[in-house]
Amino acid sequence: xxxxxLVQGYEVVIGFETHAQLSTQSxxxxxxxxxxxxxxxxxxCAVDLALPGTLPVMNLGAVERAIEFGLAIGSHISPKSIFxxxxxxxxxxxxxxxxxxxxxxxxxxxxxxxxxxxxxxxVRLVRAHLEEDAGKSLHEDxxxxxxxxxxxxxxxxxxxxxxxxxxxxxxxxAYAKELHKIVTWIGICDxxxxxxxxxxxxxxxxxxxxxxxxxxxxxxxxxxxxxxxQAIDFEVRWQIEQIEDGHAIQQATVLFDPDxxxxxxxxxxxxxxxxxxxxxxxxxxxxxxxEWVQRVKAAMTELPRTMAARFVADYGLPEYDATTLTxxxxxxxxxxxAAKACHQPKLAxxxxxxxxxxxLNSSETSIEMAPVSSAQLAALIARIADGTISNNAAKQVFxxxxxxxxxxxxxVIETKGLKQMNDSGALEKIIDAVIAANPDNVAQFRAGKDKxxxxxxxxxxxxxxxxxxxxxxNGLLKAKLAG
Amino acid sequence: xxxxLHNLSVVELARLLQSKAVSAVEAAEHxxxxxxxxxxxxxxxxxxPEATLAQARAADAKLAQQAKASSSESASPMALTxxxxxxxxxxxxxxxxxxxxxxxxxxxxxPFDATVVSRLAEAGAVTLGKLNCDEFAMGSxxxxxxxxxxxxxxxVPVRNPWAQDRVPGGSSGGSAAAVAARLAPAVxxxxxxxxxxxxxxxxxxxxxxxxxxxxxxxxxxxxxxxxDQAGPMARSAEDCAWLLSAMCGPDPDRDATSLDRPxxxxxxxxxxxxxxxxxxxxxxxxxxxxxxxxxxxxEASLKEYEKLGAQLVPISLPxxxxxxxxxxxxxxxxxxxxLSRFDGVKFGHRAKxxxxxxDMYKKTRAEGFGDEVKRRIMIGTYVLSxxxxxxxxxxxxKIRRMIADDFQQAFQSCDVIAGPVAPTxxxxxxxxxxxxxxxxxxxxxxxxxxxxxxxxxSLPAGFGADGMPVGLQLIGxxxxxxxxxxxxxxxxxxxDYHLRTPEATRP
Numbered sequence: 010x011x012x013x014x015l016v017q018g019y020e021v022v023i024g025f026e027t028h029a030q031l032s033t034q035s036x037x038x039x040x041x042x043x044x045x046x047x048x049x050x051x052x053x054c055a056v057d058l059a060l061p062g063t064l065p066v067m068n069l070g071a072v073e074r075a076i077e078f079g080l081a082i083g084s085h086i087s088p089k090s091i092f093x094x095x096x097x098x099x100x101x102x103x104x105x106x107x108x109x110x111x112x113x114x115x116x117x118x119x120x121x122x123x124x125x126x127x128x129x130x131x132v133r134l135v136r137a138h139l140e141e142d143a144g145k146s147l148h149e150d151x152x153x154x155x156x157x158x159x160x161x162x163x164x165x166x167x168x169x170x171x172x173x174x175x176x177x178x179x180x181x182x183a184y185a186k187e188l189h190k191i192v193t194w195i196g197i198c199d200x201x202x203x204x205x206x207x208x209x210x211x212x213x214x215x216x217x218x219x220x221x222x223x224x225x226x227x228x229x230x231x232x233x234x235x236x237x238x239q240a241i242d243f244e245v246r247w248q249i250e251q252i253e254d255g256h257a258i259q260q261a262t263v264l265f266d267p268d269x270x271x272x273x274x275x276x277x278x279x280x281x282x283x284x285x286x287x288x289x290x291x292x293x294x295x296x297x298x299x300e301w302v303q304r305v306k307a308a309m310t311e312l313p314r315t316m317a318a319r320f321v322a323d324y325g326l327p328e329y330d331a332t333t334l335t336x337x338x339x340x341x342x343x344x345x346x347a348a349k350a351c352h353q354p355k356l357a358x359x360x361x362x363x364x365x366x367x368x369l370n371s372s373e374t375s376i377e378m379a380p381v382s383s384a385q386l387a388a389l390i391a392r393i394a395d396g397t398i399s400n401n402a403a404k405q406v407f408x409x410x411x412x413x414x415x416x417x418x419x420x421v422i423e424t425k426g427l428k429q430m431n432d433s434g435a436l437e438k439i440i441d442a443v444i445a446a447n448p449d450n451v452a453q454f455r456a457g458k459d460k461x462x463x464x465x466x467x468x469x470x471x472x473x474x475x476x477x478x479x480x481x482x483n484g485l486l487k488a489k490l491a492g
Numbered sequence: 493x494x495x496x497l498h499n500l501s502v503v504e505l506a507r508l509l510q511s512k513a514v515s516a517v518e519a520a521e522h523x524x525x526x527x528x529x530x531x532x533x534x535x536x537x538x539x540x541p542e543a544t545l546a547q548a549r550a551a552d553a554k555l556a557q558q559a560k561a562s563s564s565e566s567a568s569p570m571a572l573t574x575x576x577x578x579x580x581x582x583x584x585x586x587x588x589x590x591x592x593x594x595x596x597x598x599x600x601x602x603p604f605d606a607t608v609v610s611r612l613a614e615a616g617a618v619t620l621g622k623l624n625c626d627e628f629a630m631g632s633x634x635x636x637x638x639x640x641x642x643x644x645x646x647x648v649p650v651r652n653p654w655a656q657d658r659v660p661g662g663s664s665g666g667s668a669a670a671v672a673a674r675l676a677p678a679v680x681x682x683x684x685x686x687x688x689x690x691x692x693x694x695x696x697x698x699x700x701x702x703x704x705x706x707x708x709x710x711x712x713x714x715x716x717x718x719x720d721q722a723g724p725m726a727r728s729a730e731d732c733a734w735l736l737s738a739m740c741g742p743d744p745d746r747d748a749t750s751l752d753r754p755x756x757x758x759x760x761x762x763x764x765x766x767x768x769x770x771x772x773x774x775x776x777x778x779x780x781x782x783x784x785x786x787x788x789x790x791e792a793s794l795k796e797y798e799k800l801g802a803q804l805v806p807i808s809l810p811x812x813x814x815x816x817x818x819x820x821x822x823x824x825x826x827x828x829x830x831l832s833r834f835d836g837v838k839f840g841h842r843a844k845x846x847x848x849x850x851d852m853y854k855k856t857r858a859e860g861f862g863d864e865v866k867r868r869i870m871i872g873t874y875v876l877s878x879x880x881x882x883x884x885x886x887x888x889x890k891i892r893r894m895i896a897d898d899f900q901q902a903f904q905s906c907d908v909i910a911g912p913v914a915p916t917x918x919x920x921x922x923x924x925x926x927x928x929x930x931x932x933x934x935x936x937x938x939x940x941x942x943x944x945x946x947x948x949x950s951l952p953a954g955f956g957a958d959g960m961p962v963g964l965q966l967i968g969x970x971x972x973x974x975x976x977x978x979x980x981x982x983x984x985x986x987x988d989y990h991l992r993t994p995e996a997t998r999p
């Protein structure tokens with residue numbers, strides 16, 4: 010365990026519940042479409058409307074996605090899980106109960122690992138269970154009345170629940186981003202946070218280090234990473250303030266208001282409903298045979314953590330690089346293509362995580378749309394590796410490729426005259442001239458001052474107009490000064 | 493001939509229709525007329541002669557087409573083409589409103605047909621109308637219907653055609669009364685804790701509840717999902733076999749609890765010999781609570797079975813009594829949740845004047861549900877509540893499993909189980925309506941098979957006090973429907989109880 014960061018002497022404890030909307034074409038228990046944005050109530054069939062006599066029938070595609078998720082995070086897939094009814098009245102809940110999983114969920118355990126800065130963190134999962142979404146109540150559009158849109162009713166969700174392993178808002182966001190990466194990577198969720206496809210609830214409490222867990226408040230429906238951090242930071246400050254003022258925290262559900270930047274209690278524990286969970290008699294237990302799990306496993310795309318481990322093993326990358334490069338499938342593919350073409354995986358990694366990412370971020374461009382292709386980058390790296398150009402020169406080449414000024418690496422080197430001076434005869438002449446012109450530096454170096462050596466190198470590079478190979482300069486200069 | 497079409501069995505009527513001796517329209521008109529003449533029984537809650545006759549005309553067209561086609565394409569052996577039937581008003585239908593006996597669904601029009609309804613329609617049956625029942629199938633006397641029958645302005649009790657001051661049983665009371673009074677040759681019913689068998693017994697007809705999962709529940713207004721099963725009610729086992737064959741079959745896209753067993757012909761073994769059939773007689777079904785007249789009739793029919801070559805084997809179903817508390821925990825628990833959708837938001841009754849949302853819920857449900865339904869919602873809500881769940885619901889589920897195990901133990905030594913359907917014959921209207929517990933206790937012999945999901949049937953076994961019919965219950969092992977129907981059919985070949993007609997409904 011790493012040392013926990015404290016806020017005003019308090020330890021922050023956070024657990025997450027995330028609702029990931031599964032990417033099935035039809036709903037979890039009916040055949041109505043799940044497409045987003047249709048006119049209200051046009052995508053709700055008799056089952057979604059809970060018309061008398063209708064019954065739920067399991068969408069196996071949703072189960073398959075839950076299995077994929079479980080495999081992706083190293084969970085146990087329950088061979089037999091149970092659907093339960095969560096009973097409560099609300100107009101956008103047509104049956105008067107939500108079909109969910111309670112005692113035995115489909116996915117048990119597992120963990121999500123990620124880097125916070127260069128520190129590796131692991132958040133353990135309690136479970137992930139399948140459930141149906143409710144409809145939407147529209148309170149704004151109708152004066153004195155509420156509208157009900159049941160298009161969303163019955164949309165398949167995977168609710169992913171963590172242990173209270175998270176210790177700061179930054180860690181919370183890093184966890185959420187990692188989870189978002191996993192579900193979109195394996196394609197079980199489109200990850201669209203604006204449309205509500207990936208919604209997070211954060212259970213936040215604070216305590217004195219080593220003390221018992223504090224009372225938690227649950228921040229509902231965090232649908233952007235930015236709000237997530239703001240909401241948690243506010244909530245933590247608020248809770249500490251309350252405790253410092255001598256008030257006990259009441260268990261409550263709160264909402265974050267992005268306009269005020271504050272969290273506000275929605276309901277407290279006193280009005281918590283008794284959901285009267287019981288196994289849904291309309292749905293037999295969900296039985297998942299091992300063959301099914303194996304079939305899903307065989308058809309699954311390589312997982313980010315598997316791929317990262319392979320990058321470490323096959324390309325000799327540090328774990329940090331491997332994890333960063335597997336942030337998205339596109340980035341990983343870009344890296345692999347470049348590394349294979351130039352045979353310089355570490356250089357490729359440096360360039361992708363460095364210059365390329367910087368340019369992509371500042372221009373808000375996705376890697377799929379990068380103006381510099383992996384083949385171009387590979388060609389560029391090859392020229393650095395074989396000593397044709399220096400790193401500095403390489404940046405100029407990259408700039409030319411990025412701006413579209415040119416698209417062939419060697420041609421850019423040629424036209425811009427960026428080739429390094431690898432001819433040792435010519436270089437020796439320059440070195441001799443610089444030694445002759447700077448007797449003070451030479452004397453200082455001989456007196457043991459390393460700085461003076463660097464000054465001489467700088468002079469030589471300048472005299473060569475940047476074309477000298479710094480490695481070669483070092484070697485030759487050392488030899489001459491020693492001689 | 494067409495003057496007494498109502499006295500024909502389904503099988504006889506189907507043959508006449510196939511041979512064109514009578515048309516489907518004639519048959520439908522005959523029964524519609526009969527229904528009009530017997531409105532005082534309160535059996536039907538909705539009719540739609542236009543829709544019925546349209547279905548009949550379509551059946552006639554189909555019959556004409558079959559006649560033209562080559563013999564290889566002729567009707568299947570059990571085609572119901574043109575046979576008029578009626579549905580318990582718990583099945584949703586496109587051609588008729590569906591109320592489930594509740595004010596909550598007054599005037600509710602379903603956009604689709606229940607699977608059982610469409611399967612019977614595909615087999616060619618013509619629908620005469622919808623039959624009265626206890627509200628949401630909750631009741632044993634059909635005194636809990638909140639719907640005015642055809643010909644009435646307000647709800648009235650359904651009358652037993654054998655004695656019109658008596659109940660027809662419930663919850664499929666309208667179904668049983670209609671068949672007993674010859675208002676339809678066959679009907680559908682549903683059985684959650686005995687709702688096919690008990691009214692069949694009270695009205696002197698034959699009814700079968702198949703193994704749970706054999707008939708699709710899609711389109712049945714749900715009462716207790718883990719118990720509800722559809723089944724046919726008719727005068728004879730043979731007629732039931734024909735209807736059951738059409739009703740059952742897998743429905744995987746609409747009902748996840750529907751079993752993956754292909755549709756089958758339940759009439760194939762009707763005539764098998766009963767020689768050597770081992771009939772288990774549970775001691776617990778013949779205890780003190782059994783009325784002497786019912787006991788006498790049941791014992792006499794068991795003697796008849798011995799004459800047919802069967803062998804009576806004493807067995808024990810030790811948890812029979814427990815089936816009452818177990819059922820009255822599980823069924824209300826499921827009902828309390830199933831009935832949550834009746835909230836006034838989307839369909840059905842909504843209170844006129846209300847304050848906020850909670851007030852709308854409260855008033856809507858207070859007005860829309862009758863006393864028995866409210867009672868069960870409250871019981872069910874209670875037993876599922878935090879802190880009570882383990883003591884009631886979970887415990888009940890464990891005993892339910894033991895009850896099912898007891899049956900498996902019993903079937904080690906017998907092929908079918910026989911006993912009374914109900915402790916008494918049909919009681920007087922109003923006699924038990926103020927005492928819900930007395931009603932619950934009367935379910936004791938039908939509940940065990942329901943809890944175990946086993947097939948059970950009732951067939952006329954003679955008459956008891958005041959000439960009221962007594963039913964014999966046969967319980968089979970899972971998928972033992974053919975054996976039950978075989979045993980019932982052979983009994984009916986040897987007896988004529990099932991052919992007797994209540995005086996008051998003649999002609």
